[in-house]
Amino acid sequence: MEHTDDYTTEELMQSRKAKKFNLWLGMIGMFMMFAALSSGFIVYTAGGVDKGIKTILPNTFIYSTIVIVFSSLTLHLGYRATKLEQLGKQKLFLLLTIVLGVVFFVLQVDAWSVLVSRDITFINNNASQSFIYVFTGMHLAHIIAGLIVLVRCLWGAMKPIPFPDNQFRMNLATIFWHFLDLLWIYIYVFLLLNQ
């Protein structure tokens, strides 16, 4: 069936703009979730002198922060390559970003084991310490979603899908990944200020 007159180019542009806006709204929603956890943490920790993180956060978090900032950089370069229609470069940087994403994931889990070795476990009568796991765990759940998005971009670039689709997809993925990066920095700073 041919329905070429269904959507004009203008309407498609409008719909893309709206979809991108959806992403921004979604990020607001995600941020609200972490804002709720933050305020939950503050209310809980203010509940008594025996509450609070009461430890120095593992150094692994510093490394993971460096890794995720670096991954934002590589994705940025990948997006630039996409805009210049350099498919090979785009794939390379995407792959690099995905690898860095996985490294970030591994480092976060490693930080958990450091905490456990200090007897700071998830099941804990000082729930301020449990909150560290909740913050990082919920963030990692979003990282998984981010990785899926990146793999989908890579898949699109391998096929390859038409240039405008590829670019739109990369654009959204880049925004989302930068958001996850900033979200982690927010969480890290929040925890540092409360340690």
Add this chain to the structure above:
Amino acid sequence: MSSTVISHGAAHHDAHDHHQETFLTKYIFSQDHKMIAKQFLITGIVMAVFAMLLSILFRIQLAWPDTDFPILEVFLGKWAEGGRIKPEFFLSLVTIHGTMMVFFVLTAGLSGTFSNLLIPYQLGARDMASPLMNMLSYWFFFTACVIMVASFFVESGPASAGWTIYPPLSSVPTSIPGSGLGMTLWLISMTLFIASQVLGGVNYISTVLNMRTKGMDLWKMPLTIWAFFLTAIVGLLSFPVLVSAVVLLFFDRSVGTSFYLSDLVVQGEILPNEGGSPILFQHLFWFLGHPEVYIVVMPALGLTSEIISTNSRKPIFGYHAMVYSLVGITVLSFIVWGHHMFVTGMNPFLGGVFMITTLIIAVPSAVKAFNYIATLWRGNIRFTPAMMFAIGMVSFFVSGGLTGLYLGNAALDINLHDTYFVVAHFHLVMGSASIFGMLAGVYHWYPKMFGRMMDTKLGYLHFWLTFIGAYLVFFPMHFMGIDGVPRRYYTFTAFPFMDKWISVNLLITWAAIIAGLAQVAFLWNFFASIWKGKKATQNPWNSNTLEWTTPVEHIHGNWPGEIPTVYRWPYDYSKPGHDTDFIPQTVPFSETMSSNLPHDFEGNEEAIRIQNEWNKENNREIIEG
């Protein structure tokens, strides 16, 4: 931005996604906003009937606490052994009744239906910003419904900690039967539901801001759209907070953390959890929970505005004030949650702050109520069933809203908290008001949804029985509450001071049963009219808004040709000087020279000049005042 560069090939590619319709893509996994709206509505109606039957069951227990009804055992088995509902099951009934009504019927059934139907239609869009997300939104909702209903089939029964699922009842699986698997299913169901609402809400906001047709600036949007838009914003900001609360609750239940738990002895056994705070849950819950009641009532207010104006054949009184009061309610909804927690040992100063913010909500609410009355005043009123329900909505909103002033007062709330006064208050102001708004919407937009009309006589029968029934059910509860009768109590005969209220309970239960039976009139009318109703004309209510410019037969993309352009606001009803009593939004001012007023041109001097010349030539005098 370069990301908006689009080749023609890509335009084709995207446009083709929606075609080659099969039964599955048209009726089941549809991405069309009109079909999704109908899916939300019908699922919402099914859930409403289910939740209503639950309420009839617990009303039977409340009216006849010492009587056996063997038939109950036939249907409910061990939950009603010997023909009497068990206390544990009674708690499940009130819990699931509340959950389903608040979330599945009045949130998803109301916003899901009418936001999906009207946002693209009234704004002049082909569809939602993301039809895929829209479809997912429905299917998440549907799965949530299935899981919630499924919890009736687990051995320990459905959740029974109340719709607010306060810990520790909700977070210690061994505390009561309903805290077991039923509670887990409740949490899974609600998580899916929240995903559904966020997906839907994101779409609504984005569509309103990005997909309006030419000429449709924000101040030309119908009040329905304003209400859906602000509702979606409230949902987007508050539902994720409930996710956080539920995640922590899940960890407390299933992993053994102590976010909410402390110092507990359950069935002689000391729990290891220490240091948690159940009040923390209440804060997180009510940060969603209070905005949620506005999520429920604001769409109903929006629908009512549109219906009252159309059927009074008058412009809505105070359009801007209506919008600003919705904005006011939106903002205030986030800073009042503490009024649910006055008796939790809250710092009295903090209680005072929450009291003030709460009482301020009376201002925008009163603005709306008065504007409705002013719109009706001297209108050329057409009492269609939709109009009856819309007026009923205002009635409930006022009579339920007034008691909010009592409950919002921290000192009075010490007495009234957790009594039937609260039950009466919220069932009128958000329960009955919202369901009446929703029903008004169903009667009004039915021709748009199904291309046929509903039966008017059955509509009136449905209205009067429901209207009187709802007042008979909820009004007497105020007096019980003032007497200190607590809500959620299983048997009134067990407490001498509550004994005297059994006769009132009897009245309430009979009223509930009759009002429940009245819904059969609606269900018959609704489902039979899909096939047998009178064929609808394109614009059966002589309405101004864009949805009535689409063909009666639903087509993909809504308008066969170009999307119409909008020139004026949606409330030009009975404009002096015009030959009909309505001027659709698509009619340019150049075609209505005999009725234009200077303020129509918003300071466009050239247009005013042309109008003035025309006025002179045609001896038209405008007396401003």
